[in-house]
Each structure stands twice: as structure tokens, then as C-alpha cells.
Amino acid sequence: MTAASLSELAPPTRLLLGPGPSPVSPRVLRALGTPPLGHLDPAFLVIMNELQAALREVFRTRNPFTIAVSGTGSAGMEAALVNLLEPGDTAVVGVNGVFGARLADIAGRCGAKVVKLEAPWGEVFTPAEVEEALAREGNVKLVALVHAETSTGARQPMEGMGDLCRRHGALLVLDTVTSLGGLPVEVDAWGVDACYSGTQKCLSCPPGLAPLTFSPRAVEVLKSRKQKVQSWYLDMSMIADYWTEGKRAYHHTAPINMVYALREALRLVLEEGLDARFARHARHSAALLAGLAALGCRPVAAEGRRLPSLNCIFAPDGVAEAPVRKAVLEEFDIEIGGGLGPLAGKVWRIGLMGDGARQGSVVAVLSALEQVLARQGKVSRPGVALEAALRVYEG
Amino acid sequence: MTAASLSELAPPTRLLLGPGPSPVSPRVLRALGTPPLGHLDPAFLVIMNELQAALREVFRTRNPFTIAVSGTGSAGMEAALVNLLEPGDTAVVGVNGVFGARLADIAGRCGAKVVKLEAPWGEVFTPAEVEEALAREGNVKLVALVHAETSTGARQPMEGMGDLCRRHGALLVLDTVTSLGGLPVEVDAWGVDACYSGTQKCLSCPPGLAPLTFSPRAVEVLKSRKQKVQSWYLDMSMIADYWTEGKRAYHHTAPINMVYALREALRLVLEEGLDARFARHARHSAALLAGLAALGCRPVAAEGRRLPSLNCIFAPDGVAEAPVRKAVLEEFDIEIGGGLGPLAGKVWRIGLMGDGARQGSVVAVLSALEQVLARQGKVSRPGVALEAALRVYEG
Numbered sequence A, B: 001m002t003a004a005s006l007s008e009l010a011p012p013t014r015l016l017l018g019p020g021p022s023p024v025s026p027r028v029l030r031a032l033g034t035p036p037l038g039h040l041d042p043a044f045l046v047i048m049n050e051l052q053a054a055l056r057e058v059f060r061t062r063n064p065f066t067i068a069v070s071g072t073g074s075a076g077m078e079a080a081l082v083n084l085l086e087p088g089d090t091a092v093v094g095v096n097g098v099f100g101a102r103l104a105d106i107a108g109r110c111g112a113k114v115v116k117l118e119a120p121w122g123e124v125f126t127p128a129e130v131e132e133a134l135a136r137e138g139n140v141k142l143v144a145l146v147h148a149e150t151s152t153g154a155r156q157p158m159e160g161m162g163d164l165c166r167r168h169g170a171l172l173v174l175d176t177v178t179s180l181g182g183l184p185v186e187v188d189a190w191g192v193d194a195c196y197s198g199t200q201k202c203l204s205c206p207p208g209l210a211p212l213t214f215s216p217r218a219v220e221v222l223k224s225r226k227q228k229v230q231s232w233y234l235d236m237s238m239i240a241d242y243w244t245e246g247k248r249a250y251h252h253t254a255p256i257n258m259v260y261a262l263r264e265a266l267r268l269v270l271e272e273g274l275d276a277r278f279a280r281h282a283r284h285s286a287a288l289l290a291g292l293a294a295l296g297c298r299p300v301a302a303e304g305r306r307l308p309s310l311n312c313i314f315a316p317d318g319v320a321e322a323p324v325r326k327a328v329l330e331e332f333d334i335e336i337g338g339g340l341g342p343l344a345g346k347v348w349r350i351g352l353m354g355d356g357a358r359q360g361s362v363v364a365v366l367s368a369l370e371q372v373l374a375r376q377g378k379v380s381r382p383g384v385a386l387e388a389a390l391r392v393y394e395g
Helices: A026-032 A044-059 A073-084 A098-111 A126-135 A161-165 A216-223 A236-243 A255-272 A274-294 A321-333 A359-375 A384-394 B026-032 B044-060 B073-084 B096-107 B129-137 B162-168 B216-223 B238-244 B256-272 B274-293 B321-332 B359-375 B384-394
Strands: A066-069 A090-095 A113-118 A141-145 A171-175 A194-196 A211-214 A310-314 A348-351 B068-069 B088-096 B113-118 B140-148 B171-175 B195-196 B212-214 B312-313 B347-351
Touching: A026 A255, A044 A211, A044 A255, A066 A073, A066 A098, A066 A194, A066 A236, A066 A255, A073 A098, A073 A141, A073 A171, A073 A194, A073 A211, A073 A216, A073 A236, A090 A126, A098 A113, A098 A141, A098 A171, A113 A126, A113 A141, A126 B274, A141 A161, A161 A171, A171 A216, A171 B195, A194 A255, A211 A321, A216 A236, A255 A274, A255 B256, A255 B359, A274 A359, A274 A384, A321 A348, A321 A359, A321 B312, A348 B088, A359 A384, A384 B384, B026 B256, B044 B068, B044 B212, B044 B256, B068 B073, B068 B238, B068 B256, B073 B140, B073 B171, B073 B195, B073 B212, B073 B216, B073 B238, B088 B096, B096 B113, B096 B140, B113 B129, B140 B162, B162 B171, B171 B216, B212 B216, B212 B347, B216 B238, B256 B274, B274 B359, B274 B384, B321 B347, B321 B359, B359 B384
Parallel strands: A090 A113, A090 A141, A141 A171, A171 A194, B088 B113, B088 B140, B140 B171, B171 B195
Antiparallel strands: A066 A211, A194 A211, A310 A348, B068 B212, B195 B212, B312 B347
């Protein structure tokens, strides 16, 4: 390595329709590239206040403790668990994909007794299943569920979950990495006690921060811990003092430029309006799925349980998924995702998130898939996918 | 909060001469604002390889395990300790400022027996002191020292430290957050086993990543752990697979745009050349200290033990430091730092890091300080600070 061997940064331009990151608006990129302030500059503290207020809107919560964790979405997951669990606590974790499994792994590293609720990948949990586990185990500290399972495209219905957790004295932790800003997330109405997300999905911001909100109940649990939080970096009892107006105690240096970018991304979300944004995501997902159906691709998750932001579909019968995905990337500069775990080699994961949820994306990816599949003789009639999608837009 | 209440991002333009973040080159900001690739895109994996090669140059190491942790400098600190320590291990930690204390705090959270070596703030440790602790304790897992103590401006000499740790079978962990890229850091020559830094100091990149390198010895310790690493997010046994060519297993989404920015920042470091960069930092620090001396400001750390990157000086006798610092920020748009812990209210911390280490910064901050102090009748003769600084530049 010498200076000469490191050439100018010149990445290809890709249309990001995988499981994240999603396309980023030029306005967000411009905010990201703004010269930084110091993390204790009074002008930066105003920006933090604004960011917090915007995050509360997007999470639909009044929780004072609403911040952006200095890491990617998984840091938000870890922050939720390490602050609320202590060794010996019991955690009931819904495992129906990669991210539920990750929650269980982290809860175990906290020294908790982990009770896994398991469902086949692509399926979700009923309130009765959760309640049965709570009643059976007794004295459960928290229930952790994945609202938007990025590995399967399944949407976990939340009706009733908050109430039953409260009845059993358990906190409710919810992963909204792939839902926040793309479909309804109702932290207060659902009775969620700890909710985290990532920036690089439906918020259309680069990866690097994890929005996180704690209910007053969760803050109470944090404050009454017997032991120190095992992570110093993610210790919210200290970080809260940096994010609380009037305190602003130095903990660690915030990722200033990412805060700028997330603020601008949230500004775009609020300008559009949450409900309009959710409708947009739903509309383009419906068109995409219609087009994919015409190509012989069946969704993994059942109707009514699907994420509009992450469309996980089986590759057509007799089609090897990886070479198609590679061709779509290399020839068309479009990124789509493959499967993880038991779905590896079987599915594509097509994200329509934030700025990616638009007709241009739907048309581009369907056209690319159709052309690649046509070479294998797997398309019934040229244009079949686009026509099906356009019917949804017209209808 | 409504969309209308969130106005355009318009931070003031500050000259960042505090303890970090430091000024960022327009080239780095441009790289930061480049549209992201996916974190598993083959084109991004090439960029990761390039980043790793550049980091090895800057750390002066051949360690294959050399990466950027997805968090700020303190995440690098935590990553070093949680991966190498297990409950019951003994850690000898040098505490002579805020960051040594933080190392001790984190080591305790790992369940380690923490043996604190203590020295007054501003002072450093001798090899004899470290060796005495190693001999006394026996079976020490690691020694952790702070090369560049940002809270005091003290530089820890490293000669002999690696050898004595090896003789006693201990790993050597070194914090170079405020030194990497600004003064010599010799990971291999010093026998350092785990070394971490931040991006927002002498590398002149925004905060958000933590360069980290592990020696083969440290990797061996990581591989032979009895227990899982307590942090999933910072578990280097899994993260290594993402950063290893040919594996690239998904762990978490990397902060793509920060990787772009750090790559460009390292490119600038290598273009300048490390030795030239170190000489530049030393030269401007000498000029600054000469000017400050003419204003009655004495450095906290002794001659030969000072960081050129972080100049920590006592405010002149009879001067309240905070109002001066506030005036320098508000009237001159220059950020300088105050003191922490026992130095709070007593010192200023003036960073000359990366792009901030230039004559323009030195002249600007001396001029601002002189004007504010002159109002209090604390300046012997107008221009005295600048003259002293210029004599160093001319000499």
C-alpha cells in the first residue's frame, strides 16, 4: 500500500433494492457532507433536540427518552437488551427469522434465561402464544419481538401484545429496523417499552445510527438495575445525560455528520407525512408483487402478514437464484438480496424502502428480472411482469 | 414537531480546535456524501480491502486483523477489552486521566479484576511501574495504557512496554485515539497487541468509526475464549469474517458512507506521508505553545511528554476559563475545549489535529485568546502571543 495505490473513490452507481441500505436522497447526502460542529457545541445541541422531536413523531411516541444510538441497527438491538436485562432475568423471544435469533443470542449474552418462541420462517406469533409463554414461565422480564423480519418479509401484528405484556409485568421490546418510516409503527398505542430501528431502511439515510426509544417504564427498569450495564458504550443510564436538555454531559463523541443526515432524512419523512409515506410503500409493493407473480414468484409470508418494505419471494421453480441476482447487479446495476438461513438459495429479497419505493424502481427491477429469466426460457410472454405491475398502478 | 418546524440544516461554521472532532477536508466531506453501495456489494468489498491496507500503513502494522469498528472511538476501546477479557481475568490499567478511567470501568464490566496503576493527571507511567504491577499480580491477562490522554495532553512513552508485557505473558492494549495520524504510533515495533483509535482526531474525518488492529497473539486469545464475547455488536470473532477476504459473511450493516470518508481521509494521510504529517503537527504545536506561554499559559504535561495534537494548558492566573472559551466560540467561531475531572475550570484543551494543524489555526486561536484576555487587562503588550508564535515559525 502506498498513496499512489489508493485511487480516487469511484463506486459504481447502484439502484439499492436489497434488504438495505436503501437509496439516499441528494438532500440527505448534502446534509451528511456538511462540515461538522463539535458534539458539545450549543448549536449542535439544538440539532440534537430537533432530531429527538422528529424521532418521537416517527415512532409515534411521547417518550422523553428517544435518541439515536451511535451504531447501526444491531447496536440499537443490543442497546435495548443490555440495558433492560440483568443476569438471571427471563426473556421471551420470538424467533421466526435471523433477527429474532439475534435477539435470543444477545439476550443470552446478557446472562438472561432465554425462552424461545419458535415459528417457521415467514410466519408470525399470535398473542395467545406469547401469553401462554408468559403464564408458563412466570416473572418474565421482557418479551422481544421483531415487527419487520428482514430475513423473511413477515410483518408481526402487534394488536394486543402490549396489553398482555403489561398484565404479566413484562416489558415489550420491538425491532422495527425494516418498518420505521415505511409502515405504521405505533410505539405508544401498542404499548411498546423499547423500540429500535436503523437509518438505512425506510428512513433512506445511510447506515450508522440506530433510533431508540424507551418508555418511562423501561427507564424505571434501567434506573433500578442492580448491576452496571455490561456495555459501557451502550449504557443508556449515562447516554441519557448527553441527550437530556440541561444536562448534556459528555459520554462519547456523537457521529455528528450522521446526526445531520438523519435529521434531514426525518425532515423528508415529515414533509411527506407518515400516512402518505405508508400508502406509497404499500402501493409500490403491491405493484411489485403483481409483477413478480407474473414471473412465477410466490411471497414467503402470507397475505396480510407481509412487509411492503421488504418483499421476500421464492425464485421461480427451476431457477437458481444466485446467478440471476448476480446478473441483475452486474448488467443492470440493481442490488437485490438473496436468502439467509433456511431460505438461502431459494428466495430473493427485494426492498422498496424510503426513496426506493417508487414506480421507477418497480419497473426497473421487474424489467431486469424478466430479461434475465427470459434467457432461461422462464418468461411466458415478453412484458408480462410490467403489464401486471402497471395494472395495479392503473387500478 | 411538525415538518414546518424543522428548518433547513444550517449549522454555523466553526474552526474546530477542541479535543475533537477536528476540521474535515472538503475531499473527505465529498467522499462522505457519495451515494452508498450495499455492504455486500463486490465493489464495496474492494473498498474495504483498500481501507484495511491503508489502516495497516497508518498503524504501522502487518496485522491481518485490522478493521474499522462501526462506532466512535469509545466503541473501539470497548471492542478491544470485551474481546480479550473474560470474567476472572486480571487487567492492569494505567489511569492518569479520563480515558484510563474509562478503560478501567469497561474492564470491570467485563468481569475482570482491575488493577489500577494511578498517576497524577498530566503524568505518565514508567516501564518499571508497569513491570512491578505485573510481577506483583502474576498471571495478568492484559495491560491497557493510553498513548495520548486527551484529557491532559500527556503522551505515554512506549519504549520497552511491549517487551515487558510479553515477558510476563500479558497482552498490551493501547489507546491511540488522539495520536494516530498525528504523532508516531508503531503498533508492531512497540509490540502492541490491540490498538484502537477514532476517526475525528488526527485523521480529520468525522466521528463514527474506530480503527482497530489485533496482533496474531490477540487473535489467538480471542479464538480460545471459553465464553462468548459479552457484546454481540462488537464480537470480533464474528466481525472478522466480514472483514476477511473470501469470507465476507454478513454480520451487521457497515456504516458505508463513513467507510468512504475514512478511506479518503487515510488517502490524504498517505499522500502527505506519515513522517511529514508528524513533523507538521509538532511544528504547529510548538508555535502554539510559544504563543500561549506569552499569554501566561503553562502546559499541564511536562516537556517531552506532551501531545502535539492536544495542547492542554492552564488558563492564566486569575482568569476564569469558561467565559473566555465561550467568547472565543461565540465571537470568533473557534471551538476550544475546557477541562475534565480535576482539571475542570482550570485548563483549556486546544487541539491541532489533522487539517487543524496549520499556521492559520495557530494564529487565529492565539489572536482570539489575546483579544479576549486583553479586555481583562491580562495581556502584557498587544501582539505578544502572535510574535512568540511567529518566532517559532521563522526559527
